Amino acid sequence: MLDTKQRKLFTELSNVILPGNLEQPAAQDIDIADEPLDLLLRSRPDLEKNLLKQLQNYCDATSNDALSYIQSLEITELRNLILIVCATYYMHPVVKKNIGYSGQQAIPLGRGGFGAEELVMEMMEKPKTYRCAD
Amino acid sequence: MTTNNYKTDALVIGGGLSGAISSLQLARAGVEVTCLEQGDWTTPDDYPGDKADFELRALKQWHANPNVRDWPVDYRILEDTSDIKPLLFNGVGGSTILFSAHWMRFLPSDFRVKSLDGVADDWPIKYEDLAPYYDANEIDIGVSGIAGDPAYPDRPEYQMPPLPIQPWGEKLAAAHSRLDWHWWPGSNAILSRPYANRRPCVQRSTCRAGCNEGAKSSADRSLWPTAIQAGAKLQTGARVSRILTNDKGLASGVLFADRDGNTHKVEAEIIILAGHAIGSTRLLLKSANAQFPDGLANSSGQVGRNLMMHPLARVVGLFDEDMTSWQGHWGQSIYSMEFAETRAEHDFVRGGKWNLAPTGGPLTAATYPTDGKPVIGEDLHDRVNNWLGRSALWGVTAEDLPEAHNRLLLDKDEFDEDGDGLPRLIYKTSENSRRMLAFMTDRVKESFAAAGVTKTLQQSFAPDAGWHPLGTCRMGKSPDSSVVNKWNQCHDIANLYIVDGSTFVTSSSVNPAATIAALARRAVDKIIRERGSSTRTDS
Numbered sequence: 144m145l146d147t148k149q150r151k152l153f154t155e156l157s158n159v160i161l162p163g164n165l166e167q168p169a170a171q172d173i174d175i176a177d178e179p180l181d182l183l184l185r186s187r188p189d190l191e192k193n194l195l196k197q198l199q200n201y202c203d204a205t206s207n208d209a210l211s212y213i214q215s216l217e218i219t220e221l222r223n224l225i226l227i228v229c230a231t232y233y234m235h236p237v238v239k240k241n242i243g244y245s246g247q248q249a250i251p252l253g254r255g256g257f258g259a260e261e262l263v264m265e266m267m268e269k270p271k272t273y274r275c276a277d
Numbered sequence: 278m279t280t281n282n283y284k285t286d287a288l289v290i291g292g293g294l295s296g297a298i299s300s301l302q303l304a305r306a307g308v309e310v311t312c313l314e315q316g317d318w319t320t321p322d323d324y325p326g327d328k329a330d331f332e333l334r335a336l337k338q339w340h341a342n343p344n345v346r347d348w349p350v351d352y353r354i355l356e357d358t359s360d361i362k363p364l365l366f367n368g369v370g371g372s373t374i375l376f377s378a379h380w381m382r383f384l385p386s387d388f389r390v391k392s393l394d395g396v397a398d399d400w401p402i403k404y405e406d407l408a409p410y411y412d413a414n415e416i417d418i419g420v421s422g423i424a425g426d427p428a429y430p431d432r433p434e435y436q437m438p439p440l441p442i443q444p445w446g447e448k449l450a451a452a453h454s455r456l457d458w459h460w461w462p463g464s465n466a467i468l469s470r471p472y473a474n475r476r477p478c479v480q481r482s483t484c485r486a487g488c489n490e491g492a493k494s495s496a497d498r499s500l501w502p503t504a505i506q507a508g509a510k511l512q513t514g515a516r517v518s519r520i521l522t523n524d525k526g527l528a529s530g531v532l533f534a535d536r537d538g539n540t541h542k543v544e545a546e547i548i549i550l551a552g553h554a555i556g557s558t559r560l561l562l563k564s565a566n567a568q569f570p571d572g573l574a575n576s577s578g579q580v581g582r583n584l585m586m587h588p589l590a591r592v593v594g595l596f597d598e599d600m601t602s603w604q605g606h607w608g609q610s611i612y613s614m615e616f617a618e619t620r621a622e623h624d625f626v627r628g629g630k631w632n633l634a635p636t637g638g639p640l641t642a643a644t645y646p647t648d649g650k651p652v653i654g655e656d657l658h659d660r661v662n663n664w665l666g667r668s669a670l671w672g673v674t675a676e677d678l679p680e681a682h683n684r685l686l687l688d689k690d691e692f693d694e695d696g697d698g699l700p701r702l703i704y705k706t707s708e709n710s711r712r713m714l715a716f717m718t719d720r721v722k723e724s725f726a727a728a729g730v731t732k733t734l735q736q737s738f739a740p741d742a743g744w745h746p747l748g749t750c751r752m753g754k755s756p757d758s759s760v761v762n763k764w765n766q767c768h769d770i771a772n773l774y775i776v777d778g779s780t781f782v783t784s785s786s787v788n789p790a791a792t793i794a795a796l797a798r799r800a801v802d803k804i805i806r807e808r809g810s811s812t813r814t815d816s
Contacts, residue, residue, distance in 0.1 A: 160653045167658055186330040187337055218650060225651050226644050230333045233639040233661075242665060243599075244639050247331055249479035249490070250604060252469060257423075257439040257462055259450040267425040272459065274618055276389040276403060 293371015316368030326483025370497030422464030463609030
């Protein structure tokens with residue numbers, strides 16, 4: 144589990160990756176480093192080790208500026224950090240509601256057509272295009 | 278120490294698609310058949326698709342790369358020497374548990390690459406040799422689609438109509454019709470109607486992490502229940518470590534370890550290797566003995582060579598309108614074979630297949646690997662807003678040609694639990710494939726532009742998409758240059774068959790599952806016809 148200091152560092156980094164705007168809350172607005180982060184780590188405990196390493200590196204960085212630290216990351220490290228921040232952020236119900244994401248829903252198929260049937264009929268009329276092999 | 282030795286007429290190694298087809302057909306013919314599968318059954322409840330953290334768990338616990346997934350049953354594959362990372366699943370149903378279920382036949386020209394285009398080699402069989410087996414498998418498996426595609430020879434109607442091609446599919450279909458480019462409703466091993474006691478698709482778009490509905494025709498749902506009912510025995514948790522041979526140079530049985538690590542021996546008259554190009558090749562090499570010092574069936578030196586991986590590029594088109602494009606089957610809504618055949622004006626030979634897919638939820642939108650550095654801040658918000666629900670993805674698969682230096686071998690420094698070298702992939706993408714992908718991504722952008730898309734994001738080369746390792750036990754007429762004959766029977770060991778993608782001579786540009794299954798069914802039909810004989814029919 145992360146301690147208070149580590150959670151504070153995570154919030155700082157998250158706010159740079161996902162700042163607030165007119166439509167979306169900032170990472171800190173959803174208390175990203177509290178229950179949302181715990182939820183993430185319950186789903187993906189394998190991410191904790193990498194996260195703790197990132198937070199330690201950030202803490203050790205000569206510049207204590209989150210943006211500078213993020214900009215200094217190698218692409219793989221940056222992708223890993225973005226994954227953790229985004230997964231935590233976008234699983235939050237307030238964020239999901241704001242972006243109109245209802246989750247992957249089961250929607251039974253109707254009995255209508257499959258779509259573009261008239262264009263399929265036109266395509267059927269075209270000459271065969273495969274090459275004869277003999 | 279071995280315990281619980283037993284005998285069976287036919288032994289199948291691997292419970293994936295081709296192992297299931299083989300077991301089903303043998304059981305139907307009354308042959309005593311046992312299949313050994315190293316993994317286990319999965320159930321629809323296991324899959325993360327109907328859980329809130331689906332996207333997150335699909336990137337780890339249900340990742341298709343065994344090195345990432347890292348389940349106890351997964352064996353490590355050394356991939357740092359390969360441009361493309363391998364994707365597969367170890368369990369009943371094999372990689373069909375996680376595949377996207379695109380169900381495509383080879384084109385006739387795919388079997389005549391040398392004759393038509395002067396590259397690689399011809400197959401020793403033709404499209405017409407496989408057509409009846411494609412037909413028969415589809416009845417057992419359940420495939421949705423519509424016949425009449427002008428890119429293909431005539432074929433029987435599918436078992437059920439295509440799945441909805443979705444609003445984005447309609448836009449791209451109309452665009453291709455305007456461009457006079459080929460497109461066709463996707464053929465998918467996904468049910469659009471109830472079929473064989475299975476429910477149809479609910480368009481949850483989570484196919485690549487297992488189907489919670491059982492609508493995807495993975496081999497565990499579509500084939501194994503029938504095979505077991507017909508009398509096939511399936512033993513899970515059975516990891517084969519050696520294929521044994523006798524003093525006549527025939528395969529005599531296997532050694533396998535159960536979940537508790539106990540070793541067992543099974544003897545069989547016929548052994549059918551269906552362990553995936555990586556697994557089967559690895560096992561042949563692991564089984565080297567005094568009689569076959571370079572591995573079984575390897576007098577040609579071709580076991581492990583000619584690895585093909587189907588290089589892939591992806592382009593995401595961002596539309597202006599909301600289409601809820603995180604829903605829909607993550608098979609193919611439509612496909613295009615417009616650039617699948619060789620054309621004189623191209624600076625590459627052969628071609629590519631395009632398939633259109635939905636684009637996932639917000640985590641996919643935020644983290645999907647595209648060219649350039651990942652974005653943060655307002656740019657990240659913009660990316661998710663522009664992507665989520667408003668986009669479609671063209672995947673482009675390049676036909677990969679065999680090259681002897683691309684190969685699988687057993688490592689000399691890292692070892693498995695049997696003390697054998699771990700499988701190592703050595704694969705460099707060819708210039709032909711690179712040029713092909715560059716050409717295709719430019720054409721894909723034209724396709725999107727014709728559909729009204731003003732912005733695209735692309736991944737010019739996808740190293741994480743090695744769904745189709747192929748070719749490492751190639752089929753051919755000559756024992757000097759190939760591993761199996763046209764019946765998937767090893768040249769060197771007459772009662773040993775290999776029925777997975779390792780036997781492909783060339784890769785085509787289409788998804789290989791239908792052809793793997795057809796080859797398996799054809800090989801087993803031959804076995805059934807000639808049961809009792811261990812004489813090769815050709816080579």
